[in-house]
Structures are given as C-alpha cells and as structure tokens.
C-alpha cells in the first residue's frame with residue numbers, strides 16, 4: 001500500500017511542486033495520475049521512488065515511512081518497485097536478454113535464477129523471439145516492452161510508469177496498456193502518470209488529477225477530464 005498524508009514538496013529554489021496532497025493506494029489497484037504539464041506528477045513519482053524527499057507530510061509505502069528509512073534500507077524500497085519511463089532507458093550495447101538480466105544482476109541474483117526468470121518475463125511481454133536483438137533493432141513499442149520486462153523481472157509489488165506511451169504510436173500504446181492491465185490483474189499495483197486522454201478515458205480506472213500541486217479529483221472509474 002501507498003499512503004500520502006498531507007505531503008508538500010517545495011524545491012530549494014522556492015517552487016512548490018506539491019501542496020498538501022493526501023491519498024491511499026491499496027495493493028492491487030491501477031491508478032492514473034493526470035494533470036497539466038508542471039502540475040507535479042513527476043515530483044510525486046520521485047517521492048514514491050525516494051529520489052526526492054517531501055518537505056512536509058508523510059509518504060508511507062508498505063507500512064514504512066520512507067523518511068525514516070535508513071540509507072541501507074532504501075535499496076529494498078526500490079526493489080519493491082519497477083519503473084518505466086517515456087524514453088525506455090535501455091542499455092544500447094546490451095541485448096534484450098542482457099538488458100533484463102542486468103536488473104537481476106545488480107540485486108545479486110544467481111546465474112541460474114537469471115537463466116530461468118528472464119525468459120519467463122520476456123515471454124510475458126511477448127518478446128521471447130527478440131532475446132538476442134539490440135535495442136536499436138526494435139520498434140518503440142518493443143523497446144518499451146523490454147523496459148517493462150526489466151521493471152518486472154524482480155517481481156516488484158508496484159509498477160510505476162511515467163508517461164510510458166508518450167513516444168509510441170496509438171497501436172503500440174494500446175498494446176502497452178493491455179500489458180499493464182494484464183500485469184495489474186496478476187496482482188501488481190500499477191501507478192501511471194500520463195497525458196494520454198484517450199487511454200485514460202478508455203481504461204476506466206481510478207484517476208487522481210493534480211492541478212497546481214493539489215488534488216483536483218480522485219475518482220474510482222474516472223476519465224481524463226478537460227484539463228490541457
């Protein structure tokens with residue numbers, strides 16, 4: 001679970017990115033975070049990943065107040081989350097298999113576990129046949145599926161997606177959304193920040209809308225709304 005309680009984030013230059021935000025995300029939910037450019041979506045994601053620290057209020061993930069985590073505990077928090085970004089962020093000189101394996105390598109998984117788990121997750125995203133390809137040999141949609149496989153390979157409780165369809169054509173975007181829906185149905189909590197109105201309107205999931213750093217709406221089966 002994720003609980004934000006009266007969270008504000010003011011950057012050192014004085015700009016207020018989040019202003020007294022509170023919400024609760026239950027395990028297994030699918031939540032869109034929407035809002036105009038500059039409304040605070042990326043800041044919110046950075047707080048969840050503990051890349052930024054709240055100026056006030058509490059961020060509680062899996063019953064832990066992240067502000068109270070010791071430095072050595074932060075890698076465990078990060079391990080409970082898989083993250084995908086708009087720009088895929090694959091390693092260009094590694095194959096698809098190696099890109100996914102790398103995420104297991106850095107947490108100290110054995111060769112045996114890697115040989116077993118990477119093919120499983122590549123099959124989940126429909127890319128078993130591209131295991132030996134390099135990122136520049138793949139379409140945008142395929143690259144994002146590799147990024148998803150990498151995010152999922154360590155079985156995270158949460159998947160955080162920051163504008164994951166932003167660089168994709170509508171068909172590839174819908175394929176990514178179907179995958180995210182499948183992943184969510186298998187029990188992973190999915191939190192996706194996006195500007196993609198058609199996708200949000202079609203999926204009919206919970207929508208948290210942020211405007212000027214505040215929650216403007218939080219609807220169970222919401223739409224994108226009229227903003228930007």
Ligand SMILES: Nc1ncnc2c1ncn2[C@@H]1O[C@H](COP(=O)(O)OP(=O)(O)OP(=O)(O)O)[C@@H](O)[C@H]1O
Nearest residue numbers: 011013015016017036037038039040041042043044
């Ligand atoms: N590192 C930073 N230092 C100072 N101000 C920042 C920093 N990062 C973001 N901001 C400011 O905080 C506000 C929220 O930014 P944020 O990036 O969270 O918005 P966003 O909703 O993700 O926007 P977009 O949809 O364009 O990615 C903006 O006013 C932005 O200028």
